[in-house]
Amino acid sequence: MTAPMLSVENLRVSFPTHRGRVEVVKGISFELGRERLGIVGESGSGKSMTGRAILKLIRKPGLVTADRLEFDGIDLRAQSEKQMRAIRGARISMVMQDPKFSLNPVMTVGEQIAEALVTHEKLARREVEERIEAMLHSVRIDDPKRVAGLYPHEVSGGMGQRVMIAMMLIPEPELLIADEPTSALDVSVQAQVLDIIDDLVTSKGMGLILISHDLNLVSRYCDRILVMNAGTVVEECAAGQLDQASHPYTRGLLAAMPTINESRDELPVLDRNQWAGT
Amino acid sequence: MSAIKLDNLDISYGDTKVVHGVSLDIAEGESFALVGESGSGKSTILRAIAGLAPDWTGSISVLGQARSHGVDRAVARQVQMVFQDPYGSLHPRKTIDATLTEPLAIHGIGNRDQRVEQVLAQVGLDRRFRFRFPHQLSGGQRQRVAIARALMLEPKVLLLDEPTSALDVSVQAEILNLLKRLRREQGLTYLVVTHNLPVVSFLCDRLAVMRFGRIVEVADVAQLKHGALVEPYSQELLAATEGRSSVVA
Numbered sequence: 371m372t373a374p375m376l377s378v379e380n381l382r383v384s385f386p387t388h389r390g391r392v393e394v395v396k397g398i399s400f401e402l403g404r405e406r407l408g409i410v411g412e413s414g415s416g417k418s419m420t421g422r423a424i425l426k427l428i429r430k431p432g433l434v435t436a437d438r439l440e441f442d443g444i445d446l447r448a449q450s451e452k453q454m455r456a457i458r459g460a461r462i463s464m465v466m467q468d469p470k471f472s473l474n475p476v477m478t479v480g481e482q483i484a485e486a487l488v489t490h491e492k493l494a495r496r497e498v499e500e501r502i503e504a505m506l507h508s509v510r511i512d513d514p515k516r517v518a519g520l521y522p523h524e525v526s527g528g529m530g531q532r533v534m535i536a537m538m539l540i541p542e543p544e545l546l547i548a549d550e551p552t553s554a555l556d557v558s559v560q561a562q563v564l565d566i567i568d569d570l571v572t573s574k575g576m577g578l579i580l581i582s583h584d585l586n587l588v589s590r591y592c593d594r595i596l597v598m599n600a601g602t603v604v605e606e607c608a609a610g611q612l613d614q615a616s617h618p619y620t621r622g623l624l625a626a627m628p629t630i631n632e633s634r635d636e637l638p639v640l641d642r643n644q645w646a647g648t
Numbered sequence: 649m650s651a652i653k654l655d656n657l658d659i660s661y662g663d664t665k666v667v668h669g670v671s672l673d674i675a676e677g678e679s680f681a682l683v684g685e686s687g688s689g690k691s692t693i694l695r696a697i698a699g700l701a702p703d704w705t706g707s708i709s710v711l712g713q714a715r716s717h718g719v720d721r722a723v724a725r726q727v728q729m730v731f732q733d734p735y736g737s738l739h740p741r742k743t744i745d746a747t748l749t750e751p752l753a754i755h756g757i758g759n760r761d762q763r764v765e766q767v768l769a770q771v772g773l774d775r776r777f778r779f780r781f782p783h784q785l786s787g788g789q790r791q792r793v794a795i796a797r798a799l800m801l802e803p804k805v806l807l808l809d810e811p812t813s814a815l816d817v818s819v820q821a822e823i824l825n826l827l828k829r830l831r832r833e834q835g836l837t838y839l840v841v842t843h844n845l846p847v848v849s850f851l852c853d854r855l856a857v858m859r860f861g862r863i864v865e866v867a868d869v870a871q872l873k874h875g876a877l878v879e880p881y882s883q884e885l886l887a888a889t890e891g892r893s894s895v896v897a
Binding site: 632 | 685817828843845847849850888
């Protein structure tokens with residue numbers, strides 16, 4: 371592989387509290403090419419903060435430091451807010467967890483997607499409409515004309531999430547960060563949404579960072595997995611070799627999940643004191 | 649005797665009928681799951697049994713007694729509910745102690761102090777948590793409090809509405825173990841609503857698959873384990889859980 375698209379070295383994110391600054395991401399490093407990377411961890415492991423730090427979405431008083439934070443040769447640390455706006459959406463975009471809270475309730479779906487597109491590209495109105503229809507079609511919405519005219523409360527959770535994916539992918543970014551894109555959705559819809567992300571990412575040769583708490587799900591859709599716990603990466607492995615994971619935390623997580631053919635009488639529980647930072 | 653018997657139950661919210669002609673018979677001591685996607689009416693059935701969705705026709709009987717519409721104290725003694733989100737189901741300005749003693753006060757039961765200690769011990773919470781507020785507890789601890797509250801009246805039946813879906817995997821394991829142990833120790837009957845089939849496999853004996861307010865299939869958990877569910881929709885759910893993408897686009 372050629373030079374990595376994204377390289378992160380010694381990334382730290384901290385927030386002030388009454389007892390001094392607390393680091394939620396404690397010096398993590400990774401590189402990403404045009405591949406699918408999964409970041410897994412439980413609540414509070416710092417996985418979402420890592421995703422947000424890449425887009426410089428952490429507001430004061432949060433503090434982000436890194437020895438290196440480069441995207442396609444651009445030093446993200448040195449970018450002004452205005453320069454970041456040119457990168458966000460157009461080159462790196464992010465799908466959030468819950469469509470109910472992330473879509474603007476007073477704009478139609480079509481208007482919101484158009485906004486994402488027009489912000490980064492000057493296009494004729496006819497062309498914008500065509501692009502939106504094509505995009506909605508590619509996220510498998512069957513009658514894009516009707517859906518484009520709907521408000522977010524008129525669409526289901528699964529459709530809302532597909533709308534959000536459409537919105538994030540229409541400027542054709544090179545890197546997509548998906549932060550728990552399906553945890554607000556039903557199991558039956560989850561697979562559909564992830565398949566759509568997977569198709570688009572593969573066909574457009576984009577990079578993907580999939581952030582999730584679900585180890586199995588991540589191992590199905592990614593090439594490589596980082597397991598995070600208490601702000602550090604405890605294990606990195608290829609998705610196919612998850613069952614050979616060696617770190618006790620990863621093994622604990624795997625064992626704690628009930629399976630469809632469950633015969634154990636009791637599930638093993640993680641001994642938190644062993645690793646927990648807080 | 650059956651713990652919960654539903655016969656031809658229709659439930660409506662206003663003009664919309666959300667559950668159509670559901671009949672179920674859950675034996676005492678059994679752990680029964682209702683599975684299906686959001687909007688399939690599974691939580692609504694729990695709410696009707698608990699008296700939170702009073703607009704129903706048909707019949708609901710609990711431990712052999714027909715249930716009235718609306719809030720029913722006698723039923724509350726026998727049947728308690730645990731809600732999905734421990735962040736939303738505990739009163740933020742009441743201490744754990746106040747939350748746990750409230751059902752006792754309502755039903756005029758004495759010896760509260762001892763009962764609170766006893767239930768806290770049952771759900772594996774240290775007594776130092778007793779005078780804390782919900783925001784001082786983690787998600788798993790809060791769900792333990794919610795379960796403790798449901799156990800205060802020594803009910804026979806617990807209605808569990810997605811008891812672990814708001815929790816992390818490792819915390820989910822703790823709560824599932826707790827639920828399994830409590831059922832064994834106290835001979836409880838569970839009616840669990842979930843969309844997580846592995847949880848059903850771990851915790852339940854039988855399950856009903858629901859779709860669009862109707863029961864599609866009632867199956868034994870052994871059938872689930874061996875992938876021997878009959879109806880195509882049940883198979884689809886199973887496939888989605890195992891990560892094969894579902895057939896319907």
